Amino acid sequence: MSSKTLNKDQLLCLNRILKLIIPSDKHKNLPGADGINIFDFLEKYYPDFIKIISNELENLNDLSKKRYSCSFKELSESNTLSLCEDLHQENNEFLNELTLITYECYYQSDEVLEKIGITRKPPFPEGNKVLSGNLEILNPVRKMRTKYIDV
């Protein structure tokens, strides 16, 4: 993971948040959001949001110092979770936006899509199979009288 505008500490903090948003799942063999390359995605589609992340991480740091007397990166896992949950409860705009973008990136990651059963990737040369469906279940409808007004 790399970024032109976030420093090492900020990257570390952001990774901790990403890991909270979508944690890995060993049983389902799914990676966490910290394991996908969200920065390339941000730089490509939401470059303005990187600056917002930088500013908001500073705010988080201040909040952490105020509440726990240590920087955000020094927080224990449980305190990190507690802080983020509180922000979520307050409907924190930044956290909401970050979550939506994280979801957007995560569910377009090759690794994730394969794990959730989408093995055919763009440009879909073979497409997807869809059952034609049993048209005999239309028989009750076929027996209906004309359903439109014939004028």
Next chain:
Amino acid sequence: MKEDIVDILVIGAGASSAAAVHNLSSLGVNILCLEQGDWMNTNDYPSNFKDWQTIRNHQFNQSPNIRKRDTDYPINEKDSEIEVANFNGVGGGTILYSGHFPRMKPSDFYVKTLDGVAEDWPINYKTLEPYFAQNDINMGVSGLKGDPAIPFHELPLPPIAMGRMGEVIGQGFNKLGWHWWPSDTAIISEDYAGRAKCINLSPCNSGCTQGAKSSVDVAYWHKNLRKRGVELKTRCRVREILVDESDRAKGVIYYDENGSECRQLAEMVILACNGIGTPRILLNSISKNFPDGLSNRSGMVGKNLMFHPWGRVEGTFEEMLHSHLGPQGSCVLSHEFYETDQRRGFLRGYTLQVVRGQPPVNIAKDGFLRGTIPWGTHHHDSFQKYYGKQIQIEVCCEDLPETSNTVTLDSNLKDCHGIPAPKIYYKLSDNSEKMLGHGIEQAKIALKEAGAIEIFSHGQVRESGWHNMGTARMGLDPNQSVVNEWGQSHDVKNLFIIDGSIFVTSGAVNPTTTIQALALYVSEQIKNNITNIFA
């Protein structure tokens, strides 16, 4: 040097224009079409790319105000409860449409007679029937004959796959004794007319990479341009239609691909710019004889704007339905509530359009916003609960015309050529509100009966202005309508309008097939009366 004069000048290269030019090309006259957008390259469509779900929301967004291509024009819709959706390019709105292709019904043409509201059309279903059939063949339409909710018609191709989800919701409708039927769909289910069949790529409404969706660039324009005398110029935005002292259209002023102002003379002008673009050009065509806009002596240009008020109800099922696969916007539909039943508390009716489930990003983001797919430890389990297990029912309501719902010209907002942007004023009527509420409740009942374990509903959906109609309506009375029963302007005899703006009422179905049938019908009248029109 003498200026070049074309016989027929068509403005816009969307659904109606493509069909009309196809028909008119047999005249052997010179036809020039000016289109403000580009030809689309299927290699550019989002589904070619890994991040297609994001690209779809940006460069291929249905809203020109978000998409902001240099070929788009802005729309002021601050005073509208519905946001306009369109696309500017060869193919027009069919580039992004879902290909859901139900016809309007016989009663739609007699709303005043049957229900005492709005106006009757000066033509009827029978008038358009042969043109519906011809258009189905020209476009490549799939479907199943025998639907009791519409006059009998055969389709050139068998229905598209409804999948397990179609069976599940169909059985739900059956339990209720309600009508349902596989949708007529402008997507080819088999190889057809040199095009390869649908392979269920899914994101139809961001452009079909396969070319199986019958957008008119692939279904019509490639054929049209092989006809002698037909020319299509892209990146040419018409500013105004010129008219002479004797009230005859004589051509247009447009900006070409370099932004240069050009004049093109013509013997006849055909407007095909949809229910927003058409009144915009007419209102911007001011002259001594038409100080309030061209063909606007009735004062009806830009009035009676109709959308389809829209509701969306999503059901979640325990069974894996693989509902995220298949043509996204088309599966089955119910006409159970189409005709008026006054006991419901409103006039006219609606369709219940069953569409596929959402792709992964939409599932996750929508789930987050409504609190069902949270971040944190339960995220993966929550996501799995919804993915591939959803059925959506869209409630498409008939909108009735009201003169207070309008397209006018914005006095401040302009496009990149300095042409005033359209300004929309639109409010849902009381009748529409009641109808929408009823439709949402019935959709919930259908989903529950089909076995849904969880149901969410939304409505009015603001981002649903795909169908723009009524703003230059057809009629026999020149004081109450803009064009006559042939699509010919009451005021300007060599000006024809062929898009959704000439609709008198909206029906409760997607309008494209009716728009194209109208365009074929109007162009047939032009062909049959060409000598009189030019005289």
